Amino acid sequence: MSALTALTLAEARDGLHARQFSATELTAAHVAAIEAARPLNAFITETAERALDAAAAADQRLGRGEGGALEGLPLAIKDLFCTRGVATTAGSRILDGFVPTYESTVTARLWAAGAVLLGKLNLDEFAMGSSTESSCFGTTINPWRRAGDATPLVAGGSSGGSSAAVAAGLCLGATGTDTGGSIRQPAAFTGIVGLKPSYGRCSRFGIVAFASSLDQAGPMTRTVRDAAILLGTMAGHDPQDSTSVPAPVPDYEAALTGDVRGLRIGVPREYRVDGMAPEIETLWQQGVAWLKAAGATIVEVSLPHTHHALPAYYIVAPAEASSNLARYDGVRFGLRVPGGTLDEMYENTRGAGFGREVKRRILIGTYVLSHGYYDAYYLRAQKLRSLIAGDFAQAFAAVDAILTPTTPSPAFALGENSDDPVAMYLNDVFTVTANLAGLPALSVPAGRAANGLPLGLQLIGRAFDEARLLNIGYALEQAAGPAPKPARWWEAA
Template sequence: MTDLTSLTIAEARDKLRAKEFTATELADAYIAAIETANDALNAYVKVTPEKAREMAKASDGRLAKGEGGALEGIPLGVKDLYATEGVHTQACSHILDGFEPRYESTVTANLWADGAVMLGKLNMDEFAMGSSNETSYYGPVKNPWRAKGSNKDLVPGGSSGGSAAAVAAHLCAGATASDTGGSIRQPAAFTGTVGIKPTYGRCSRWGMVAFASSLDQAGPIARDVRDAAIMLKSMASADDKDTTCVDMPVPDYEAAIGQSVKGMKIGIPAEYRMDGMPEEIEKLWQQGIAWLKDAGAEIVDISLPHTKYALPAYYIVAPAEASSNLARYDGVRYGLRVQGKDIVEMYENTRAAGFGDEVKRRVMIGTYVLSAGYYDAYYLRAQKVRTLIKRDFETVFADGVDAILTPATPSAAFGIADQEMAADPVKMYLNDIFTVTVNMAGLPGIAVPAGVDGAGLPLGLQLIGKPFDEETLFRAGHVIEQAAGRFTPEKWW
């Protein structure tokens, strides 16, 4: 029999329904894979084998009666940002030590309602702040990919590094992730997986630990475009508990896979050609253009003039919202508490010990830009820039462009504890250069593996779509995937 963990969600779903194996056997195969690999990769911070077997057994019962849901018996990993009832939920931060919520996030509740099985909680950058999964209290995640002939450990990208690494290493069939400035798409590009950030409001944020509330959005990381479509269908829903969540029917995204892109207008933005962009990224971009053209799409040059202001504006808006959202972690009601001589000292001691350096940096930036003398100069101005970025996209889409093709990242995965990155946080922030505009404008974006660099490391292309038009992204993304082929790392763990 095929190694069960090598099956995509779509393949496993069909074989479970055909009774070729049971959900329990599938869950056991993944639990065994995690036991073998997790010490090397550090993708999971909490594994829940008993819960997985219990959920799989219930799935087997429903499948036997022919009552299986859309994800019946499919084992998934959950980013540690999602509240899971009675199970470790700490956003990989020391300040939430021992926190086990008494409630379930809407997104994970939707997945369990469709029959999915929970394998455990996945590592991530602390409070989703980071582009390399090195800010986690539980240590860095290792990318399952290595450069040809090298045994140097590479980052999987961030903040959803555990999700991307677990999917790439076949430690789950798919994973929930979240994207505030590229945290689904950048790790997907670094690990040869597919990640989609849906339109802001497509998935509920209720029960997700908040970083920047106007930018955060839930989405899946999966092995291929079809699997991402299957997962997003289950994750998305209306939700009265999240006022930013839209009440719109969720389309059957999987039905978009394989549809023709003939006559589709694909925009190529001049502003994404950055100074010093590696030749391999430019070459990959041209290859993507050629594939879409061959499939019948029309390629048009477009301009998004305010792109150059996106990164600085993002690094004002996101920390400002983080400063506000993270004020609730004070050691009073839950999580870590470090005693002091009075309540003020207790707050100070708890926050000093509980937050990592990157979180402290962003909270301080956010508090500064929101302070009385600087609010107008920084925060208000950044919000105005955000409106202009959104307007650029609206203008392009009004001119008949269906989707926009760009690189997903400025390079392939870099080394863990890379000295240049460690010495200069701005260098790390530049990893989000191609992805933050999408969050600032609230648009959907998908990263699809499109090739490898000279060292054999995966590279991704990004497609950006109109609001709530994820189907077009799945259609065009599938064309790129079919042309590029599938990418899996050579096993070293």
């Protein structure tokens, strides 16, 4: 491993400005790390040549004392963001051959700030999953293994390529998207930081749509500071997304004082679920103790509709997905499988192009939206969303943020949850509420399970209160101490 790939994004930024190394050296070190890490299957598309060209241009700007906030910093992008001239797959056969002619707003902002694209990262097909096992490009392997056990584990999902790449030091940071936990769960499974911002904080323009009322883009990084830096560039109003909120973007990095004295942190009793591993409960109590020691006040709160969140999500998300994915028709882009009639061509294309999990969700979505069922399912689920959002509004009258575990378990083995869709969905039990309520939520690595695997704690905040949320996360990170890094077994593989 090169010393340059061990840097945090903030350290690399400062090193570039101090001319301790060049952007070209920094990018070349990451390109080499990516080549050595192919057994992890984190990347779908590598763009080494483009990266080195961009790094050379960044070096010129840095040499003139110019450059943006992310000048010369190599990042990788979940393959759900459209990147002009670089294939974008959403992990699906149905986008076979698709090369966008436009750029997503979030990635355009990163490149305008000087960041360097290393490549596109693996994900569950259309971001539907919690393990990247539904990707048509194969499963991403977690850089972490259980102590003394070489069984391959999943890196979480849907942003599993992003989590693996960041944890393995293949990029300084990555983008993810989060519809029900797809940034936070993989972050927890790989011992990194993942932030789902408030709905409307980052533009959804140019991101392949899954469930439009829930989807949000966010940063995945090795430290809270790095997440604050990336969010500062990713966030902001975009007229091309009608749900993008025209609110100013604060200086998130400047908010990281680590001072949480006087803040009130809620602990929701409903998040103590049956079958939760005892080490998760221990971790949670540890988080409570850390924040208390840092001067925060701990308050027990109640979010009484929590146990309805997951079933409501599994109505809203498939319903919106079935509508969004109607655009994959074999006419305008991607795969086309011929048929005798137009309808046959649609059916053949979609039958061959979509994988099992995506078909399942489109079928569920079509069913719950079909004639006579709309009120019983979709409308009822939207009402449950109101109740869940109301729970949070009530809690936030008394507290500044809410602390929970991120996941009910550490990373699991490939195939372990794939027989039963509902068992897989339970991965999202702690994360899905923030999506339904539109709130920001941050996962911070906070400890390890008995088997050595990383575990995460989640902080949920008020809408558009990311600055405070990141600062509380920073305090947790400081209390937990330096996050351990995985052994680099793949370099010997």
